[in-house]
Amino acid sequence: MKSERLDMTQHRRYSGLKVGALAVPTVAALILTGCSASTGSSSSSGGSQEFSLSFATSNTMESPFQVLAENYMKSHPNVKITFNPQPNDSYDQTLRTQLQAGNASDVVVTSPGSGTGRSILPLAQAGFLEPLDDAAKKLVPEGSTSTFGSDGKVYGQATEITISALVSNETAAAAAGGFPADFSSLQQQCKALESSGKSLFALAGAAPPNTGLMAMSLAASRVYAEDPKWNDKRAAKETTFAGSDGWKSALEAVNTLKDAGCFQKGAAGGGFDAITKGLASGTSVSGFIPAPSWKQLQSAAGGSQFAVRPLPAEQGSGKSYLFASANYAFSINAASKNKDAAKAFLDWAAQPEQTKAFAEIDGALPVSGLDTYDFDGGAYKNVGALIKDGKYGPLPNIQWPNSAVYDALATGVQGIITGQKSPDQVLQAMDAAWGQ
């Protein structure tokens, strides 16, 4: 009897297990084939509107994108925005993965051009971004149309104009006898500062974005001041990096700066903390960082004044050239279910008072009304004349075809500083990456 009962129980268990044996792989297959729900929020009835917003964060300070969106919620009480902040170093990869999987936020922060993982052109080409309306078209900076879309369509709404040049600790610069006006006096000041245990530049040699930005700043007056359309010529194969005297001179200048003692000690292994520490403490006078950082540095280092400056040109002060471009944009996810709410937010953000407010929050320049902007007295007073004279262009890597070109430049410059590579080798690697 006992064994029969045991058998019966087991038999019943077998049937249950048969069902289970079939159910588990079926469920597993369903999960694995991606039948999961989107994390995007949805519109609810009753007039309220919801959408989600993804942006990159790189420090503990509140993101300007979040502040702007919170202002929007305050002025539009029926709107609820879900924030999806992502660490800056993994933002590109997360954004691409989420767009591919169909669960990206409704509004995502992108970059113009095709030089990075978050760039508008490849994402739009893959059908992940929604074409935007006239409000976004009006905000595309002059000469940057091709980096915001193609065939007359625009896929990103510029948020601000970011200057990529030098951010300097003016207090430290004044103590060192003023900021040098040309490249030869710059070298002399480097030597003088080095002998007093300080440096003219703080460099994050182990952080490729920083070495790349320095090289592009050196190329500003040597390549793009002479020929603002140089990138177009490179794209048309009329020139190459290795064949460009300007680019060669720019990378040779890295060696010149190194030999003159312009960088802090141990610069080759420095991270971004070396820049923030050096500039905030005044042991370094300036750094090759995006201009909006002046505001964060000034709030971190009480007592010191910070300002944005162009890198002195080799040919003299009259030849200086700046990179000023819209480096970030709002885009709408083509798979979004809340496009109306997202578009309403973008239209609101495109209004002149909002673009001005956003620039003030971030410490950047407004994307509209730059002609009437008052440069005097602010952090941008040293670059006002160049902007008004039109001596600026978009950051070059925005127009490069892929992120491998910039990576070759950035890691190559670290190699020049450590003596592993020559300028020619770096330029050849950039040409090879261009064709990938």
Added chain:
Amino acid sequence: MTATMQPKSEAAEAPRRGKRTPGAGENTRPRRGPMQFGHWWWALPGIALVFAIHYVATGIGGFFAFTNWTGIGSFKITGLANFEAIFKDPTKLGALSNTLFLAFGSVLLGNIAGLVIALGLNRVLKTRYILRTLFFMPVVLSPLATAYIWKYIFDFDGPLNAFLAAIGAGDQAKPWLADPQWAIWTVLVVLVWSSTGFAMVIFMAGLAGVPVEVEEAAAIDGANLWQRFRNVTLPAIRPAVAIATTLGIVQGLRVFDPIMALTGGGPAGATETLATQVYKQAFALGNFGGGAALALVLAAIILIFAVLQQRLTRSNPED
């Protein structure tokens, strides 16, 4: 297939084992007894999951190695172009040689250090339990977190250079992780530090099985310390050596997070390995096809060395 065979053979073994059980004897029915518990298809859920997660996912990833997919949008099948690019690119070949250097370097030094520590802490020493825990600690700690601590130690303004300055060797101070000559050795130090504890534990398990009597007999016969180790201990722990070196090589070949945290592959590619290149190509530079091809190459290399290692260190040639 191995996964399907194993449960089946165990199920087939069960009745025979049952017969040998005392008291089970004649009452046990040959085919429908309570010990006949299991069918091959019970393993189906597990097989399905293993198949879907391991083989299908790997297969799809492997397929992209033959395409020019950027990670988004459409792609074209490009045949072996990605593999040709790998073997033509000096950066990738440099990454390959760095990978082999770090894998074999960390296995060799980590295992020697692990064996020495295991022998030292095997018997006698009173504080051996505390010391074992301390030596094993790096294995338990997060590799990423410890790598950041090491990064701080090797920083130009870090404690190592401060120590050198304090002992009057300030001219030797350098940015260790950004020095083209020293960076790879610095990474090796961190890898050896983190792998020693693991090797130590495996050798300790091996040493526990070495009979004290044999060692004593050898000592009475006049064998010195080295002879006892060479002719008695080492042959007895040969299986432990095989396991420790094989796992060490596999681990060393695919090491990723400490390098990303310490150097990011720099300076200018001096510490780049295949694993960091796979990540950079596939995810940072939008060359998913190239990254997948590199991952396949890495998998093939790991497989070859794991098999070679097993064959070289197996104790019984007929295994």
